[in-house]
Amino acid sequence: MRIAVAGGTGVVGQKAVQAAQAQGHDVVVLSRSEGADVFTGAGLEEHLEGVDVVVDALNTPSLSRRRAIEFFRTTSRHLLEAGARRGVAHHVVLSIVGIDGIDASYYAGKLAQERVVEESGVPHTIARAAQFHEFAEQISARTSLGPLTIAPRLLARPVAAREVGEHLVQIAEAAPAGRAQDLVGPEEHALADMIRRMHAHDGTSRRVLEMRFPGAYGSGLASGALRGDPNSAVLGEMTFGQWLEQEHRAG
Template identity: 55%
Template sequence: MRIAIAGATGVVGRHVLAAAQARGHDVLPLTRSTGHDLARGAGPAGTSLAAALDGVDTVIDVASVQTTSAARSRAFFTAVTSNLLRAEREGGVGHHVALSIVGIDGVDASYFAGKLAQERLVAGGAVPHTILRATQFHEFTEQVTARLSLGRLLTPIPIGRYRPVAAREVGARLVEVAEAAPAGRARDLAGPREERLVEMVRRMFAHDGVRRPVVEFPFPGAYGRASASDVLRGGADADRGAVTFDDWLRSGDHTPIGSRTDAAASTRT
């Protein structure tokens, strides 16, 4: 099967790429480094995105943007999703797979606003599709500390209650979804244990040998209320990943603080 991966170098995308290659698929990364501009709908060397997707069976979209602005998130996901769906329709792609977030119904705010807009476009589009919703990734601890740490003095962490999952498991599940027939909505994927974000950060700091105070604070607005509630944990009927947060900390997927840069750690997907 020929699979195109939008966002193939991101936190989840690199695992999608590895899983697809390991399962013997012919993979086309859709990234700026390969000459694809998804926000403009352009392929390499002035070609169209539709031409780039010639012969592709399935597109897995894990492209993302680092923002807490609802307007910017909507603009990004609307542009990328519309361009991908248009190119897939013109190029004869038979399956569009999109990654979204568990529990965001009714939370049309911040980053979630763009994901809801993406889901609506995919569900209402002409290309047969599957949407996989997953809970927050273990990797979020790296991202949030890189963004919020006040030097070595203090790390404020927003209240967050999740059932986090390893990005590697999400990537593998997306490839499994791509291999199957379009299903509309796949079963949600959540992690094996409930966790509080502030405690995850403290354990990561202890594992990495970082001595820095960590304090928890309420993030304002609908996004903050959702993160502090139970809605982002996933329901009882969600599939469960096997990799715990502590397993992930001990794995090669975690880059210890001190051996990474904040810029490298701040990419979500």
């Protein structure tokens, strides 16, 4: 099978590329460095020649609601339209568990992306996953200043990016399903505690201060909705502690 991975150089995209290659698939990475700009559409159709499945693991660092919506709508439309012209049979998009009531900030962009995919008429599967173990690294890098790290109040059931990548490939190998089962991690954690454990593991002496972020975005984070439902979801196997020891690298 020929699988194209949009965002194939990102945190989850790299893992999806590795998982697909391990299964013997022919993988095309859709990135500007490879000559395919998904945001402008330049070079995209040429890279989708002979592709059976597109896996969309694109991401944007923006927390602006307007910018996130623009990014995810634009990139999804380009992928869907170019894929339809090239006869791509299955469009798989990565989304986030529990975001239905959080139409704010980054999550508004993901909800807009889901709607674009659902309304496209293209055979698709939306695969929602919990926050990644790697989210602790990402937040710490953005909110640390000197001896202090600010962590938003967030309850989650985090899952390893490697397992998310493997999950996306399994979905790509199957028929379009509309909505796949959610993927959540094996344990429940507060983000602040995850960062504290990561700092301790790395020998970092920063104090972690947990704060409830303002507005609808902060309320959504603190609501517990982003944990998903472990009773109806696929459960990842790697715990946060195992991830720290096996996959996390200090700094």
